[in-house]
Each structure stands twice: as C-alpha cells, then as structure tokens.
Amino acid sequence: MANLYTLLESRFPAALDAPFATNSDGSVLTYGELKKQSARYANLLVTLGLQPGDRVAVQAAKSTSMMMLYLGCLRAGAVFLPLNTAYTSAEIDYFLQDASPSLFVFDPSHEASLRPLATAAGVPHLATLDEHGDGTLCTEASQRSPEFMTFEVSDDDLAAILYTSGTTGRSKGAMLSHGNLASNCATLCEYWRFSADDVLLHALPIFHTHGLFVATNVVLSAGAQMIFLESFDIDRVIAALPRSTVMMGVPTFYIRLLKDVRFTRELVAHMRLFVSGSAPLSADIHRAFREHTGHVILERYGMTETNMITSNPYDGERRPGTVGFPLPGISVTIADPETGAEIAPGEVGVIQIKGPNVFKGYWNMPEKTAAEFRNGHFISGDLGRFDEEGYVAIVGREKDLIIAGGYNIYPAEVEAALDELPEVRESAVIGVSHPDMGEGVVAVVVPASAGFSDEPKLKVALQERLARFKQPRRIMFVDELPKNAMGKVQKTSLREQFRNTFVM
Ligand code: MCA
Ligand code: AMP
Numbered sequence: 001m002a003n004l005y006t007l008l009e010s011r012f013p014a015a016l017d018a019p020f021a022t023n024s025d026g027s028v029l030t031y032g033e034l035k036k037q038s039a040r041y042a043n044l045l046v047t048l049g050l051q052p053g054d055r056v057a058v059q060a061a062k063s064t065s066m067m068m069l070y071l072g073c074l075r076a077g078a079v080f081l082p083l084n085t086a087y088t089s090a091e092i093d094y095f096l097q098d099a100s101p102s103l104f105v106f107d108p109s110h111e112a113s114l115r116p117l118a119t120a121a122g123v124p125h126l127a128t129l130d131e132h133g134d135g136t137l138c139t140e141a142s143q144r145s146p147e148f149m150t151f152e153v154s155d156d157d158l159a160a161i162l163y164t165s166g167t168t169g170r171s172k173g174a175m176l177s178h179g180n181l182a183s184n185c186a187t188l189c190e191y192w193r194f195s196a197d198d199v200l201l202h203a204l205p206i207f208h209t210h211g212l213f214v215a216t217n218v219v220l221s222a223g224a225q226m227i228f229l230e231s232f233d234i235d236r237v238i239a240a241l242p243r244s245t246v247m248m249g250v251p252t253f254y255i256r257l258l259k260d261v262r263f264t265r266e267l268v269a270h271m272r273l274f275v276s277g278s279a280p281l282s283a284d285i286h287r288a289f290r291e292h293t294g295h296v297i298l299e300r301y302g303m304t305e306t307n308m309i310t311s312n313p314y315d316g317e318r319r320p321g322t323v324g325f326p327l328p329g330i331s332v333t334i335a336d337p338e339t340g341a342e343i344a345p346g347e348v349g350v351i352q353i354k355g356p357n358v359f360k361g362y363w364n365m366p367e368k369t370a371a372e373f374r375n376g377h378f379i380s381g382d383l384g385r386f387d388e389e390g391y392v393a394i395v396g397r398e399k400d401l402i403i404a405g406g407y408n409i410y411p412a413e414v415e416a417a418l419d420e421l422p423e424v425r426e427s428a429v430i431g432v433s434h435p436d437m438g439e440g441v442v443a444v445v446v447p448a449s450a451g452f453s454d455e456p457k458l459k460v461a462l463q464e465r466l467a468r469f470k471q472p473r474r475i476m477f478v479d480e481l482p483k484n485a486m487g488k489v490q491k492t493s494l495r496e497q498f499r500n501t502f503v504m
C-alpha cells in the first residue's frame with residue numbers, strides 16, 4: 001500500500017492552478033502550491049533529523065500552513081499529533097511527556113508558558129505558528145526545496161495520533177495508520193459522491209477527526225476544493241454558503257444557522273449536501289432543517305479510534321434519529337455489554353466495530369487497548385440498536401461522557417479537578433440538555449464546609465486546570481450526593497434533578 005499522501009496526490013486535478021483552499025481574506029492555495037509547500041515541510045522534517053514514526057505535536061490556530069504541515073508529515077512518514085487549542089499548559093505538559101514528540105509547534109503568544117515546558121519535557125525541536133499561519137516554522141520551511149520524493153510506508157505505519165479522553169485516568173493517544181485513513185476517505189468520497197466540482201465549506205477545527213480527516217481527506221481525494229474558515233463564524237458561514245456545494249458540521253452549526261434570519265431556503269437552494277456528526281442531531285432539528293431549507297441533513301457516526309463507522313444513505317431515506325447503515329467494508333455488531341454476545345435486531349446493546357478503519361491501539365497503553373477490544377471488535381461504549389431496516393440508532397452511552405458542541409468531556413477528569421480543591425468534599429459532573437451545545441456541563445458539589453456556595457470562586461480555580469470547554473457552566477451545591485447501596489453516585493437522578501439548568 002502506498003503512503004496516504006501518494007494516494008491523495010493521484011486524485012489531484014491535473015491543472016496545477018486548480019484551487020484547493022480559499023481563505024477568508026480571498027487568498028487561494030492551489031494544488032500546485034500544496035504540492036510545493038507540503039514538500040518544503042517534509043524536507044524540513046528530514047533536515048531536522050526526524051525519522052519515520054517520530055511525532056510532530058502541534059497546538060496552533062487553524063491555518064492552511066498547519067494543513068501543509070500535516071501533509072508534510074504524511075510525506076516524510078512522521079506522525080502528526082494535533083492538539084486542541086483550548087488545552088491549558090497543564091494539559092499540554094501531559095501530552096508532551098506522553099508522546100515525546102521530536103518537534104513541537106506552538107502559537108508564539110504562548111511562548112512564555114510552553115517553551116520552558118517543552119524544553120523540560122525534552123522536546124528537541126521547537127517552532128512557532130501563529131493565527132495567520134506565520135512563524136518560525138514557515139520561515140524555516142520556506143528555505144527548503146519544493147520537491148520531495150514521498151516516502152513509501154506500509155498500511156500499518158502511523159500517520160497520526162489523536163488524543164481522546166478516557167473514562168478513567170488520563171487521555172489516550174489513538175494511533176491511526178495510513179491504511180486506516182486511506183480506507184475511510186476512499187469509502188466516504190464514494191458514499192457521499194464527492195467530485196472535483198465540489199466546494200466544501202470548512203468551518204471545523206483541524207485538530208480532530210471530523211475537520212482533519214473526514215473533511216480534508218475527502219476533499220483531497222476528490223480533487224475538490226474548500227472554503228477555509230478559521231472557525232464557525234456565522235457571518236462568514238452565511239457569506240460563504242452561496243459559493244459552496246457541501247457543508248460538514250456538528251449539530252451546533254445547524255442549530256445556529258436555523259436561528260439566523262439570513263439563513264433562507266434561497267441561500268442554500270443550490271447546495272448538494274449537508275452532513276452532521278460528532279454528536280447526536282436531534283430529530284427535531286433534522287425535521288426543522290428539512291422544513292426550512294428543503295434539504296435533508298445526512299447524519300453519520302464516527303469515533304476518533306475508528307474514523308467513520310455508519311452513514312445515512314446518499315440516495316434513499318435519511319432517517320432522523322438514526323446514524324444510518326454500516327459503511328461498506330465495516331462490520332458493526334450490537335452486543336450484550338457484559339458478555340459480548342451478539343443480540344437480536346431491535347434490542348439495545350453496545351456498538352462494536354471491526355474493519356480497516358479501526359485504529360492500531362493507544363500509544364504506550366497496551367492494556368487499555370486490549371481492554372477495549374473483544375473478539376477482534378472495538379467496543380465503542382455507545383449504546384444502540386438496529387431497526388427493522390438496518391438503520392443504526394444510538395440511544396445512549398455506556399461510557400460516562402458528555403458531548404458539548406462536538407467536544408468530548410469526561411466527567412471523571414472534571415470531578416478529579418474539583419475534588420482537588422479544598423472547598424470541595426466530593427463532586428459529580430453531569431451533562432444536561434443545552435439549547436446551543438446539545439449538552440452543557442453541570443457540576444454538583446458537596447462543599448467541605450456546610451453553607452459554602454461560592455460558585456464563581458470554584459470556577460476561577462478550575463481555569464488553569466481545565467480547558468474552557470471542559471469547565472462546568474453551572475456549579476450546584478448539595479448537602480449530599482444520591483448514591484446506591486454500593487456507594488456509586490446515581491447520575492441519572494442528578495440529571496433528572498438538574499435537567500432544566502440551561503432551559504431558557
Ligand atoms: C467553545 N466553547 C465551548 C465549546 N466551544 N464550550 C463547550 N463546548 C464547546 N464545544 C466555549 C468558548 O470557549 C466560550 O467560552 C463559550 O463556550 C462560548 O463560545 P462560543 O463563541 O459560543 O463558541 P464557539 O467559539 O462559536 O464554538 C462553538 C463551536 C465549536 C462552533 C460549536 O465548539 C466547534 O467548532 N465545535 C466543533 C468540534 C468538533 O469539530 N468536534 C469533532 C470531534 P467563554 O464564554 O468563556 O469565552 S471528532 C469526533 O467527535 C468524531 C470522530 C466524529 O464523529 O466526528
Ligand atoms: P470522539 O471521542 O471525539 O471521537 O467522539 C466519539 C463519540 O462521539 C462517539 O463514541 C459517539 O458517542 C459520539 N458521536 C459521534 N457521531 C455521533 C452521532 N452522529 N450521533 C451520536 N453520537 C455521535
């Protein structure tokens with residue numbers, strides 16, 4: 001098997017001036033430039049002494065330079081390791097220690113906190129990349145040759161590591177191979193009928209599977225183009241829709257669009273496809289979108305560890321409240337959570353996945369990897385069932401996870417941060433319905449001294465420990481937490497008690 005970049009390159013348009021990405025300022029990156037720039041980054045990695053398999057960690061704002069670094073890593077066999085821009089220094093410290101990257105690229109505005117931390121972690125090479133896509137990384141790369149002979153790799157060689165939080169303990173680095181990414185983008189490109197005529201509106205972050213692999217690899221493998229927005233800025237999205245044919249987003253994108261008076265049927269009459277994923281799209285939003293625009297959102301389901309697993313059909317009914325059918329070549333089974341035995345259609349069980357899309361394991365964590373596989377299937381932790389016609393519906397989660405605006409938050413991590421505070425005796429963190437983000441984080445706290453209820457104080461104390469999106473939006477104080485006979489906190493009862501916290 002070839003390097004993922006080589007496979008993608010074989011699908012690039014013949015005309016080197018064909019556009020790949022149009023930035024917000026109107027500047028265009030052509031496929032010809034993409035080849036040259038990715039070659040410069042690949043050459044830079046080689047001259048720095050990076051060997052295939054070495055990690056390149058990046059915490060930087062979204063830019064086409066970062067995208068070119070990703071492609072440069074593929075070409076040189078290095079492992080791209082993007083990090084959420086919201087992570088605090090304390091969180092970054094863990095990733096640098098755990099992944100031992102050979103190069104760490106960071107935003108120059110965090111120089112004072114991150115440089116010493118990276119040096120202490122023993123990272124040999126450091127470079128900067130700012131929100132305009134400039135910095136020492138680009139300066140260095142611009143001095144390298146625009147020609148590079150892309151390295152040959154095997155299917156199992158790593159292309160990327162993406163960290164995903166864990167129900168217990170620290171984050172786990174999911175190792176994704178060239179073969180994993182190549183198989184999934186080829187499948188999606190065909191399933192969603194991408195062609196060189198497509199223009200994808202890209203407003204997702206590029207440190208996660210959705211924006212990096214699903215959106216970007218699919219565009220590249222169709223030789224298509226994208227309108228490249230730094231983030232989901234509603235004004236820019238509305239302005240870019242008339243020039244787009246496809247949009248991919250998390251449900252919050254669609255919730256926000258439906259609330260905007262400028263988002264009319266006429267504005268999107270020409271669009272070919274709207275895709276939603278990363279979090280549940282409510283059947284109500286699905287229907288409201290259809291009534292308002294005439295378009296039926298195509299909902300699909302994936303995980304960092306597996307890329308995309310199921311999708312509603314391109315042709316045929318896109319059924320609200322379901323995530324569609326297993327993608328071609330991917331086996332999805334619904335199993336008894338305890339025994340792993342397959343269960344009958346219609347009954348709820350844990351979703352398990354097997355196929356060329358499934359990752360190679362967690363970085364440096366063979367036991368955790370082994371624990372999440374059963375009979376060769378990856379155990380998703382999502383609860384679902386097949387309906388009579390084979391559509392998969394996700395009905396809940398076995399894992400204690402909150403998804404807000406498409407970002408995952410593991411309550412255990414937030415509870416651990418709260419419990420370290422002297423004012424807190426114990427805490428339970430839950431997700432409850434949020435009109436914009438789908439779920440919002442609520443912490444229920446038993447204070448160390450009766451009567452303490454200083455919510456702002458606890459919120460401030462969490463700021464340095466947790467990325468903003470993980471911080472509780474509300475902290476509620478109670479005398480005691482509801483527990484069962486085993487002493488386990490009954491979160492269902494807390495979710496019921498606080499279900500209206502964000503209802504306007
Ligand atoms: C921003 N904030 C958030 C989130 N995003 N809080 C909770 N959850 C979030 N997702 C914080 C901001 O720091 C800010 O804090 C406050 O919430 C309000 O910010 P706002 O300006 O309204 O938000 P935004 O900056 O517009 O961002 C919302 C967003 C963004 C556009 C929904 O979060 C986003 O792009 N999400 C996409 C995530 C994604 O790509 N997930 C894919 C994962 P303050 O008020 O203090 O300033 S990949 C995956 O899950 C699998 C594989 C899959 O299937 O795809
Ligand atoms: P991540 O760890 O960021 O890869 O998130 C993966 C999780 O997101 C899955 O295990 C699901 O719980 C959730 N997810 C992704 N897509 C969907 C969807 N369409 N509907 C419901 N949940 C989803």
